[in-house]
Amino acid sequence: AAETPESKCDVIIIGAGPAGLMMAAWMARCGIDARVVDKRSTKIFSGQADGLQLRSLEIFDSFGFADRAWKEANHMIEMCMWNPGTDGVIRRSDRVPDVPVGLSRFTQIVLHQGRIERFFLEHIKKHSKDSLRVERAVLPESLSISEDLCDDHSSSSYPLTVTLRHLTEDEAAPAQSNGSEVRDGLFRSNLAEDDTDELIKKSQGKEGTSEVVRAKYMVGCDGAHSWTRRQLGFQLEGEPTDFIWGVLDVIPITDFPDIRMRCAVHSASSGSLMVIPRENKLVRLYIQLTEIKPDASGRADRSQITPQTIIKAAQKIIAPYKLTYEYCDWWTAYQIGQRVGTNFDYKNRVFLAGDAVHTHSPKAGQGMNVSMQDAYNLGWKLGLVVKGIAKPEILKTYQSERRRVAQDLIDFDHKFSRLFSGRPAKDVMDESGVNMSDFKDAFLKGNLFASGLSVDYGASMLVAKEGDAAEQGDGTDVSLSTVSISASKTRVMGHQDVATNIKLGMRFPSYKVLNQADARPWHFQERLRSDGRFRLVVFAGNVLSAAQKSRLDAFCASLASSTLLAPHLHTHVAVLTLHSAKRVDVELLRDLPDVLHPYDGKTGWDYDSVFVDDVSYHEGYGDAYAGYGVQRETGCVVVCRPDQYVGFVGGLDEEGWRGVEGYFRGVLRDGE
Ligand code: FAD
Structure with missing residues (x-):
């Protein structure tokens, strides 16, 4: 052989x-x-x-x-809710933005x-x-x-x-x-x-x-x-649940007015349906199959489910509107577990x-x-x-x-899918039905979670904030001595108050800023590339004030001469700067220390690392310092992990520098 x-x-x-x-x-x-x-x-x-x-x-x-x-x-911009009126016929009861406004530069x-x-x-x-x-x-x-x-x-x-x-x-x-x-x-x-x-x-x-x-x-x-x-x-x-859902990707032929909106449709007694408008005229329909139930083994017989059974169920829910299709791209069925x-x-x-x-x-x-x-x-x-x-x-x-x-996801889904799969309440006395204003509230609250932006990682060696890993409620044996900058050594703590909206453990938010060298507007988060490097974000403050300049110089001198960090600078720890002085009054090479825009013998100065919170010609004013909750005069310093989550926040001063160094001493192998 x-x-x-x-x-x-x-x-x-x-x-x-x-x-x-x-x-x-x-x-x-x-x-x-x-x-x-x-x-x-x-x-x-x-x-x-x-x-x-x-x-x-x-x-x-x-x-x-x-x-x-x-x-x-x-692009999904609006979500419409359709519910039975007093006559039992479905009607549009609400329109809400599909995702909360102002959270991100993207929408769903x-x-x-x-x-x-x-x-x-x-x-x-x-x-x-x-x-x-x-x-x-x-x-x-x-x-x-x-x-x-x-x-x-x-x-x-x-x-x-x-x-x-x-x-x-x-x-x-x-x-x-x-x-x-x-x-x-x-x-x-x-x-x-x-x-x-x-x-x-x-x-x-x-x-x-x-x-x-x-x-x-x-x-x-x-x-x-x-x-x-x-x-x-x-x-x-x-747990598995008894709710069985069919999914159809079709090009619908219909007189339902909101077919190009995301919709939640609750019918009076034929179940619920979700409309997800898709690319190329496709629409995805999620349809509850009320007539198909799991057997004694707890699992539904999938041979009963076909595109025809699914569209029939949809037609009942969406009546009196008509719904058919000629083209089906894909379909499936699942039982919620x-x-x-x-x-x-x-x-x-x-x-x-x-x-x-x-x-x-x-x-x-x-x-x-x-x-x-x-x-x-x-x-x-x-x-x-x-x-x-x-x-x-x-x-x-x-x-x-x-x-x-x-765990949060399962809790959220538990709440949301019960509200979604439940029959609408006929009136306030109908306790087994779902109250449609509860559904709307759950949707609006759930929206922040569903955007993925509410993730808030707990304290650990990678997130320098109060609390210990055992308090994170995940019930696992993550002990402080192994995962955090151990309490017995000096455990580094960030100072949230110097950057009130750059939350430790959450993703670094984004505001429009300008490149100091060429005035081009950028969303600051766009500069946090996923290339495996940590980012040391220096909010340099008003670099034209003598007092602030000397604080910045002292910080940068510590950085450039650090035996721990200097060898990793730019290779594993990149430095990004955002200052708050007037762009036209600042000269990159004159006013900002070299370590913030390093020189390379082959390619010259780095022009892509220093940014300014100022007004752009064409894209307005991001007012980033206000957005980030950072003092314009004195700034601060932030360590961002390679996945854009905030690891450390501190002042642009001796204590802040010790925090930065302590953070990396806890994380880098040669920090021992
Ligand atoms: P999977 O996508 O399941 O990938 C697992 C891969 O591993 C597969 O390629 C499989 O072939 C391979 N594999 C399995 N076993 C082995 C093995 N032993 N050896 C080697 N390879 C193996 N999610 C959303 O976010 N939004 C939605 O709108 C949404 N809609 C959905 C609709 C339907 C109908 C379904 C079924 C799922 C939907 N999901 C949705 C869920 C989403 O598809 C999954 O959560 C996602 O695909 C999970 O990604 P995954 O990489 O963990 O697993």
Whole structure:
């Protein structure tokens, strides 16, 4: 028999859905030797998730491809609510903005998951110089972990051994349901049995189809049925519900007036429907299938569900309006289950992300977003640890930060889907019905959460704020001594009062500012690229005042001469400056210390790091200092993590400098 080939890599990613691709994108950006495998032979082309929340767009922008999604997608601006009047006939009862006004430079958009996966694939190709490719029709069949090596994070330690199987095209192709000609997503839905074990069995015994990979870290992004999670023996906790929903992507033919608006339609007694207008005249309909119930096993019979049963249910809900279609692009059905994983990592070596650790209803458009954001949280941490730059303990913050988000998501979904799936109350005495003003309130409150911008990471070695990791309410054993800048050493604390709107643990907000060198307006957040570098953001204040200039000079002198930070400046810690003096009165080279716009022998001065809070010619005035809650005269200093979350905030003074240094001493490996 042929020998089983063996190889090594730093990180192996299982699954190339949104979470796996986000992880691979970070690996490409950080230059990590990684592999990514997926059991399916082709990527998806239509259907699945489609809503992109504000935070996901900000993240895409930090990678440089938000503009592609923005151009191709449908933009959702208004949400309309339709409810039965006293005569029982549905009518429009409310219009609200689809997302809260003023939160972000983006609004919510919809574009199918296949396109988004395509943007990732091209990004990964470009940044890995085509060395990182999704290996399709490949899946792991065994994982063994050398327990004694798990705590050894040196570059020669490979605690994980994974055996991969390579499938044939036929073996890897999923079966379509019900003989339907339209692509359906049932094989990926929770109404379908998982086929992973069957795939492995089918291909076992064939020669030359397996391979052994020794890896340092593994990330299971393998969806709700996660094989990786099963190997670790971790559970998802939570409940299935009795609500069964069908999903149709069609070009509708209808007289319903709000078909190009996002709508929630509650009928008097035929269930509810959600309208999501999409790209290319498509509309996604989420329809509650009240006539299909789970059997004794708790699962619904999916053979009863077809596009015809789904549209019939929709027609009843939307009556007296007419609704039909000629073209159906994709359809699926699912039963809402709300579950969250007990553990997100095993010994900081094997991690789980995305649907592998949380499942919930798709209606609030969260799954793909939260899944990508899990991987967005973990990717740079793994990248910096593999490169030996950051301490391995930062990996612990993945679970402490993301498990709480998953828990919040499930709580939110629980509330929202019950209100959505419930029958509208006939009157105030109808206690089993849902009060429609409660639904509207829940929608408006939920909107901030659903935008992805309310995420607030707790105290840890990466977020210098009051509180300890144990107080984060995630019920896990993240102990202070391992994850934070230990209390016994001097635990660094940020000073929120010097930048009241740059919240520790939250994403760095954005205002319009101008480049000092060429006067071009930018959203400041656009300068926080996802390239694996921390950002030291210096709010330099009024650099034309002598007192402030001497504070700035002293701070910059400490920075430039720091034995800890100077070697990392610009490579792992980039410096961005925003001052508040008049742009035309300031000269970059004369008024701002060199470390803020460093000189390179080959390319000269850096003109892209110093910005000013001033009026632009064409795009108004961002009034950024006021927005950020920073004093115009005295400024402050902020440390932003590579994922744009705020790690430290302090004054532009000796104490602030000690805080910055202390923060990095806690995080960087050579800080010991
Ligand atoms: P997945 O997308 O499930 O990807 C997992 C990948 O791993 C797959 O490619 C799979 O082939 C592969 N895989 C699985 N097992 C193995 C194995 N053993 N070995 C190798 N590879 C493996 N989310 C939203 O945000 N907005 C929406 O509007 C929305 N609508 C949805 C509508 C529907 C009908 C459905 C079904 C889902 C919807 N979702 C929505 C949810 C969204 O699709 C998921 O939350 C998201 O895809 C999760 O991403 P993931 O990468 O974690 O997992």
